[in-house]
Amino acid sequence: MTTRPTIVLVRGDITEQHADVLVNAANSSLLGGGGVDGAIHRRGGPEILSACRDLRASHYGKGLPTGQAVATTAGRLHARHVVHTVGPVWSPTQDRSALLASCYEESLRVAAELGARTVAFPALSTGVYGWPLDDGARIAVRSVRAAARPPVTEVRFVLFDEEAYARFDEALAA
Numbered sequence: 001m002t003t004r005p006t007i008v009l010v011r012g013d014i015t016e017q018h019a020d021v022l023v024n025a026a027n028s029s030l031l032g033g034g035g036v037d038g039a040i041h042r043r044g045g046p047e048i049l050s051a052c053r054d055l056r057a058s059h060y061g062k063g064l065p066t067g068q069a070v071a072t073t074a075g076r077l078h079a080r081h082v083v084h085t086v087g088p089v090w091s092p093t094q095d096r097s098a099l100l101a102s103c104y105e106e107s108l109r110v111a112a113e114l115g116a117r118t119v120a121f122p123a124l125s126t127g128v129y130g131w132p133l134d135d136g137a138r139i140a141v142r143s144v145r146a147a148a149r150p151p152v153t154e155v156r157f158v159l160f161d162e163e164a165y166a167r168f169d170e171a172l173a174a
């Protein structure tokens with residue numbers, strides 16, 4: 001039987017975390033943005049952007065599609081790799097939750113391929129992309145719970161504010 005990873009919640013800034021993999025809430029250009037993306041490039045240094053540019057020049061000429069994930073160096077961050085994933089923009093008329101679930105699943109798949117034991121996620125899509133926090137938290141917890149991805153033993157959700165922490169805590173208790 002394969003053990004599922006332990007889920008841990010912490011309140012804080014993902015760029016201050018120590019983990020094998022830090023997941024970035026990227027946009028499809030892979031060339032930086034606001035929120036988590038801006039913070040990761042600021043703190044991680046230019047090596048990460050340079051690796052993203054190489055990806056754009058090779059496998060991802062048109063950018064990284066929504067729901068997919070790709071790894072780069074973590075630069076100066078306290079991690080071995082950054083895994084970039086592109087969450088869906090929230091739509092009131094279209095159900096895009098499978099794409100959001102795919103971000104968590106694909107990021108874990110890539111992290112496991114890299115041999116990661118610990119993986120830290122932000123609350124994907126719940127910032128600029130407008131996903132309601134309660135639903136975003138439910139999808140995040142459900143996706144990670146369903147995934148057994150050895151050697152990953154710990155999945156940490158890093159929540160920026162009290163509200164996000166509370167919604168994830170509720171989703172975890174459900």
Ligand code: ADP
Pocket residue numbers: 012013014015025026034035036037039087122123124125126127128129130131158159160161164
């Ligand atoms: P998206 O474009 O996928 O919505 P954002 O980066 O705008 O991504 O926001 C995703 C979530 O991460 C939001 O809940 C936001 O409050 C939170 N957030 C923003 N900066 C950080 C950070 N440095 N560490 C952890 N979470 C963050």
